[in-house]
Amino acid sequence: MTTSAIGYPRIGKLRELKFAIESYFKGDKSQAELITIAKGLRKAHWQQQATSQIEHISSNDFSFYDAVLDTACLLNVIPNRYQKLALPELDQYFAMARGYQGDKGDVHALAMKKWFNTNYHYLVPEIESNTDIKLVGTKPFDEYQEAKQLGIETKPVIIGPLTFLKLAKITAGQNYQHYLDATIKAYSDIIAKFAALGVTWLQIDEPILVTDLNQHDIANFEKIYQTLLSQKGSVKILLQTYFGDIRDCYSQVIALPFDGIGIDFVEGKESLALLQKYGFPADKQLFAGVVNGKNIWRNNYAKTLSLLTQIKQKTANIVINTSCSLLHVPYTLQSETKLTIAQKAYLTFAQEKLQELAELGQLFKEHDPKQHAAYKSNQTLFTREREGTNQAIRQKVSALTEQDFVRLPEFSHREVIQRQTLNLPPLPTTTIGSFPQTSDVRVNRAQFKKGEITLEQYTAFNKQKISDCIELQEVIGLDVLVHGEFERNDMVEYFGESLNGFIFTEKAWVQSYGTRCVKPPVVWGDISRSKPITVEYSEYAQSLTDKPVKGMLTGPVTILNWSFPREDISYKDSVFQIALAIADEVLDLEAAGIGIIQIDEAALKEKLPLRKADWHSEYLDWAIPAFRLVHSKVKPQTQIHTHMCYSEFTDIIKEIDQMDADVISFEASRSNLEIIDVLKQNNFKTEVGPGVYDIHSPRVPSTHEIRQTIEKLLTKIDKQKLWINPDCGLKTRGEQEVVASLIHLVKATQDVRLEL
Ligand SMILES: CN1c2c(nc(N)[nH]c2=O)NC[C@@H]1CNc1ccc(C(=O)N[C@@H](CCC(=O)N[C@@H](CCC(=O)N[C@@H](CCC(=O)O)C(=O)O)C(=O)O)C(=O)O)cc1
Numbered sequence: 001m002t003t004s005a006i007g008y009p010r011i012g013k014l015r016e017l018k019f020a021i022e023s024y025f026k027g028d029k030s031q032a033e034l035i036t037i038a039k040g041l042r043k044a045h046w047q048q049q050a051t052s053q054i055e056h057i058s059s060n061d062f063s064f065y066d067a068v069l070d071t072a073c074l075l076n077v078i079p080n081r082y083q084k085l086a087l088p089e090l091d092q093y094f095a096m097a098r099g100y101q102g103d104k105g106d107v108h109a110l111a112m113k114k115w116f117n118t119n120y121h122y123l124v125p126e127i128e129s130n131t132d133i134k135l136v137g138t139k140p141f142d143e144y145q146e147a148k149q150l151g152i153e154t155k156p157v158i159i160g161p162l163t164f165l166k167l168a169k170i171t172a173g174q175n176y177q178h179y180l181d182a183t184i185k186a187y188s189d190i191i192a193k194f195a196a197l198g199v200t201w202l203q204i205d206e207p208i209l210v211t212d213l214n215q216h217d218i219a220n221f222e223k224i225y226q227t228l229l230s231q232k233g234s235v236k237i238l239l240q241t242y243f244g245d246i247r248d249c250y251s252q253v254i255a256l257p258f259d260g261i262g263i264d265f266v267e268g269k270e271s272l273a274l275l276q277k278y279g280f281p282a283d284k285q286l287f288a289g290v291v292n293g294k295n296i297w298r299n300n301y302a303k304t305l306s307l308l309t310q311i312k313q314k315t316a317n318i319v320i321n322t323s324c325s326l327l328h329v330p331y332t333l334q335s336e337t338k339l340t341i342a343q344k345a346y347l348t349f350a351q352e353k354l355q356e357l358a359e360l361g362q363l364f365k366e367h368d369p370k371q372h373a374a375y376k377s378n379q380t381l382f383t384r385e386r387e388g389t390n391q392a393i394r395q396k397v398s399a400l401t402e403q404d405f406v407r408l409p410e411f412s413h414r415e416v417i418q419r420q421t422l423n424l425p426p427l428p429t430t431t432i433g434s435f436p437q438t439s440d441v442r443v444n445r446a447q448f449k450k451g452e453i454t455l456e457q458y459t460a461f462n463k464q465k466i467s468d469c470i471e472l473q474e475v476i477g478l479d480v481l482v483h484g485e486f487e488r489n490d491m492v493e494y495f496g497e498s499l500n501g502f503i504f505t506e507k508a509w510v511q512s513y514g515t516r517c518v519k520p521p522v523v524w525g526d527i528s529r530s531k532p533i534t535v536e537y538s539e540y541a542q543s544l545t546d547k548p549v550k551g552m553l554t555g556p557v558t559i560l561n562w563s564f565p566r567e568d569i570s571y572k573d574s575v576f577q578i579a580l581a582i583a584d585e586v587l588d589l590e591a592a593g594i595g596i597i598q599i600d601e602a603a604l605k606e607k608l609p610l611r612k613a614d615w616h617s618e619y620l621d622w623a624i625p626a627f628r629l630v631h632s633k634v635k636p637q638t639q640i641h642t643h644m645c646y647s648e649f650t651d652i653i654k655e656i657d658q659m660d661a662d663v664i665s666f667e668a669s670r671s672n673l674e675i676i677d678v679l680k681q682n683n684f685k686t687e688v689g690p691g692v693y694d695i696h697s698p699r700v701p702s703t704h705e706i707r708q709t710i711e712k713l714l715t716k717i718d719k720q721k722l723w724i725n726p727d728c729g730l731k732t733r734g735e736q737e738v739v740a741s742l743i744h745l746v747k748a749t750q751d752v753r754l755e756l
């Protein structure tokens, strides 16, 4: 029985790559130094997998920013605006990722979107009418050879042509079909080059196959691979899918002459049934994704071995695989010094998952695996009840009735009441919540966590930051202020740390985009709130100004989606427990005199099933009610805001309106305000703040640019319903950029107001 890992995390056990790249951005490290660090990390990751007896180790799973961006560069998909900058190759790459503002020009970054149903983000390739798709890069070949020189034979991994084309943004008036032949040719060249290098296996990732496909896509898939597989020569091709099942094209996939097919048996709820119905060809290897690459719970060997036994009835050519790349889990439990031994026993991160793969491989070979120590110790975990049950919370959840999910009076009445109460100017200006998390803010938190300063010193520092932040916003002239979130390490981890039922880690970082990482808390037991979390700082901020200061909370769906969720109770039960805790916080803020409360649901879209047929039954039917539960009991005067990072909710626009918030702000600028037409078509009732500039990029938008955006928004959105704000929180930005951008935002709004 052989084992395989689809991909390994690349940011570094202690985020070495993040710090190296950020130093390079600041000019503190040279390109050569950055490349040396990257090389060292790749070596460590390959060697780790080799030591863990993984046979199929990936190369080219490394990236300086994102693998889709790497593929775009490999295939010459470089928009003209970046080429015109005439920057060195690596700087051009980073300009595509982050935008560029300097002596060579001023350009926007590529759009950034969620990578399927994960908290990882990819850069959207832009194919322009004059894009000449062809193989121009060498990264996958270089990294394969680099591993080979270390004595490690890897399977290079590349993003497949269909996934690449379907994710790309294509110049208006054309579709991906137009670029199909050129793309096939480029991939033929890639395969030929790998063949020349003596590659044994090449992994081609086509996660797009787990989404809803039409006949046209399936025909294109067949066309692509009939051509590529006819030219594969000595290279064995593994078609790798993940994040779900391939129900739309299973029969077409198995009919093609792939040497291996990677199927996800963790998230692919129909994978086993497909295998049982259509069988599996004897001449291929099935890379069975049975070790969860997204969650951090120890694999239940009894269940997995039983699954593998069922798979074996259809094929004996099984490779034990992860369900997706291990990019989505942290490095290693070994870095955790504060988790108890009992807690650690339940958890596995990337490194420990390698051991799971190897153990499963061993056990599955055995005649009677139950006799083995690895099996026995694994099973003891699943037979005893885990601590953390809270019967009172469970009863509260089961006693919920329909009324608990309905806020009265209805929106149109509240809108009138709130307009009178708040008395805001037209096009109110605001921000999304966080202000720059500068190094002094992080140092203060780190010192407090290490016990180097007292709680009083820690709090006094934060209050000074809040006071400065309020003053700054007043000077800039914003209408609805925020306290700045200086006390928060992260919008989810912070709440996790403040609620009962979560456990947290010290070094369990997971890449979110580029150099940015998150450290998701772990839902360990039933969730409850024992005391107010945010009230003191919000109340303090409000005491400093006559302008309204928004209370700032993270919503239950986002807390769950950006944590590692439990697998022993349903998501619905978990989310309702969190919703009840946040609902208490909402009422406490209201009682403390906070008139506007923002409940961020940045990650609402994240766990929306990739298949439309599953949307309601598996997700929306509890996710939307969970949000309603949080604010259903507030007074009509209290204005409830929500925020979503990505405007990718076109298809669920009605459900978003049914969250029944009073105002929603969302990312729109990187996706060119595409959402606003949909709002109009759907008579969206909630007031809206589509972000007027991109905060993921360091570039400062001009007043003119923001003014044009506002004018564009006003052509589609009623002026009574429009708010003006950036895309998302400002925590990743520098102070100077933020001040300049917000001054431009306010000035642009004031100019437009004169013409209303
Ligand atoms: C809005 N987004 C978010 C997502 N997911 C979340 N969980 N949270 C989000 O906000 N998904 C979608 C987007 C993604 N966007 C971002 C934006 C920014 C970041 C980010 O800036 N991440 C930081 C890490 C933030 C953090 O928690 N910092 C800690 C510092 C921790 C640390 O470095 N500790 C040191 C030790 C320090 C010492 O002892 O001196 C260590 O562990 O080594 C803090 O502020 O306390 C980043 O730097 O990447 C992420 C996603």
Ligand SMILES: N[C@@H](CCS)C(=O)O
Residues within 6 Å of the ligand: 432, 433, 434, 485, 491, 552, 600, 602, 643, 644, 645, 728, 729, 730, 731
């Ligand atoms: N209030 C949060 C939302 C980020 S999605 C922030 O401003 O950072």
Ligand SMILES: [Zn+2]
Residues within 6 Å of the ligand: 432, 602, 643, 644, 645, 727, 728, 729
């Ligand atoms: Zn956001």
